[in-house]
Amino acid sequence: MRSTSGSVSAGTDHLGLWYWNGSLSDKLLATAARGVPGVPGLKVKGSPIAGDYRSKIRTSLAARAYVPDLAAANSDVSTFFPDEQEFLDLKDLGADAVEGEYLPWKWKSGISPSGRMIGFPLDAGPTALYYRRDLFQKAGLPSEPAEVADATATWEKYLEVGKRLKARAPGHPFLVSQISYVFRMALYQSAKQFVDADNRFIGDQAHVKRAWDLAVETYRQGLSARTIDSTPDYNAAVSDGRIATMITAVWYVGGLKMTAPKTSGRWRLTALPDGPTNYGGSYLTVTRYCRDPQGAFAFLKWMLGPENQLKAYQEMALFPTTPAVYTRPEMRRPDPFFGGQIPVDVFGPAAEKAPVLYFSPYENTANTPVFQELTNVETLGKNPDKAWRDAMNAAESALSQQGVS
Numbered sequence: 001m002r003s004t005s006g007s008v009s010a011g012t013d014h015l016g017l018w019y020w021n022g023s024l025s026d027k028l029l030a031t032a033a034r035g036v037p038g039v040p041g042l043k044v045k046g047s048p049i050a051g052d053y054r055s056k057i058r059t060s061l062a063a064r065a066y067v068p069d070l071a072a073a074n075s076d077v078s079t080f081f082p083d084e085q086e087f088l089d090l091k092d093l094g095a096d097a098v099e100g101e102y103l104p105w106k107w108k109s110g111i112s113p114s115g116r117m118i119g120f121p122l123d124a125g126p127t128a129l130y131y132r133r134d135l136f137q138k139a140g141l142p143s144e145p146a147e148v149a150d151a152t153a154t155w156e157k158y159l160e161v162g163k164r165l166k167a168r169a170p171g172h173p174f175l176v177s178q179i180s181y182v183f184r185m186a187l188y189q190s191a192k193q194f195v196d197a198d199n200r201f202i203g204d205q206a207h208v209k210r211a212w213d214l215a216v217e218t219y220r221q222g223l224s225a226r227t228i229d230s231t232p233d234y235n236a237a238v239s240d241g242r243i244a245t246m247i248t249a250v251w252y253v254g255g256l257k258m259t260a261p262k263t264s265g266r267w268r269l270t271a272l273p274d275g276p277t278n279y280g281g282s283y284l285t286v287t288r289y290c291r292d293p294q295g296a297f298a299f300l301k302w303m304l305g306p307e308n309q310l311k312a313y314q315e316m317a318l319f320p321t322t323p324a325v326y327t328r329p330e331m332r333r334p335d336p337f338f339g340g341q342i343p344v345d346v347f348g349p350a351a352e353k354a355p356v357l358y359f360s361p362y363e364n365t366a367n368t369p370v371f372q373e374l375t376n377v378e379t380l381g382k383n384p385d386k387a388w389r390d391a392m393n394a395a396e397s398a399l400s401q402q403g404v405s
Contacts, residue, residue, distance in 0.1 A: 006066070007069055007289045007290065009045075010291065018046075018053075018072065019048060019071070020072065023282050024072065029045075037302060039299070042299065044069075054079070069286065074283075075279075076359065077283045079361045084114065084116050087287055090110075090120055093296075103321045103323060109357065109359070113197050119283030120284045121322075124250075124280075124351050124354075125251055128247075128249075128347060128350060129273065130245060131244060131269075133339065135266075139168035140164075141161060145341070158273040162223040174244065175224070176245065176246070177234060178224055180375070181248065182247065183214070184211075186274065189275055190211075193360070194362075194363055199360065199404050201395065203392065203395050208370075212388060247272060265337065265339055266339075267337060267339070268341060269341055269347075271349075278351070304321075306324050309321065313325075319347060319351065326344050326351075362402055368398075369391050369398065373391035374387070374391075
């Protein structure tokens with residue numbers, strides 16, 4: 001049953017959209033507020049929500065009042081699956097007709113285990129290995145993107161490269177800023193995560209333990225700078241060449257340029273060790289309180305269609321989930337920061353080949369103690385075996401309180 005009386009836009013001439021700053025194109029939102037092109041009479045006004053975005057969405061849904069007609073959802077859209085009835089099934093509004101325009105894994109990730117599609121693809125977060133070409137050269141290592149991809153084709157080879165960098169490059173740079181990135185990327189390469197579709201804990205299985213062991217080995221080899229992102233120490237380490245590589249997503253391109261502008265021209269991009277995956281990216285949803293579901297879906301098709309995803313990439317660096325635009329000239333501009341490389345040549349294939357991951361609604365509950373224990377290993381020197389046992393016990397305990405077996 002659908003109720004529109006709780007809509008935040010009741011009594012107005014527009015639909016209301018909630019989002020967080022940076023998640024949608026300001027220019028496209030300004031156009032939609034004046035009138036969605038091609039849909040006479042339809043206006044959509046966006047409201048950027050500050051603070052704890054997800055909590056504010058949940059509070060409005062629980063109160064059944066002042067609920068946005070449309071709402072952005074982050075990469076953890078699955079946290080809304082237990083409350084999927086609060087959102088409209090986009091397939092009922094005609095989503096199947098445009099499915100072929102989007103990355104298949106991204107499309108599937110907005111569909112709940114019961115088969116209802118509540119998340120429409122916004123941007124993606126394909127991953128890559130960012131590396132300092134000059135430091136690789138000075139260490140006598142392969143330094144061109146194709147060569148580095150081969151030299152770091154597996155995680156084990158990547159760590160070997162890290163040891164050579166630390167031994168031979170000026171300043172003895174570290175391979176990574178912190179070991180949690182090794183854990184995260186290695187785990188995201190697995191279709192399985194911490195909880196399966198039957199709500200069973202599988203975080204103690206081999207796919208998670210392998211990612212843990214790789215992260216711990218990075219620590220044991222002394223290849224981590226042990227710095228927290230965005231801190232002054234981290235910023236200085238990146239700027240000074242004390243961190244030689246990064247394993248992260250496309251959305252960090254802008255962050256790296258802001259953090260270390262003087263390193264422009266020294267960085268290159270290549271494939272992630274062991275294959276591509278995705279880290280981040282968002283969705284748009286239509287709540288059951290929406291006053292005009294067909295209008296809302298018309299807005300989705302316009303706002304998140306290939307042409308406007310291309311515009312959002314140019315304006316906001318939101319990486320498109322519509323692969324047809326990857327070959328467009330606007331996406332194929334050489335980037336001086338990366339020595340004239342064309343970033344989409346790395347991120348495009350990564351986006352198209354990323355695995356389909358199942359993220360349960362309880363993923364954050366399960367992985368939070370694991371990341372905490374990795375931090376304890378890295379910063380406090382905690383015994384890795386004890387840290388693993390403590391992480392598993394904490395994860396299982398937290399999950400059992402939420403009904404996960």
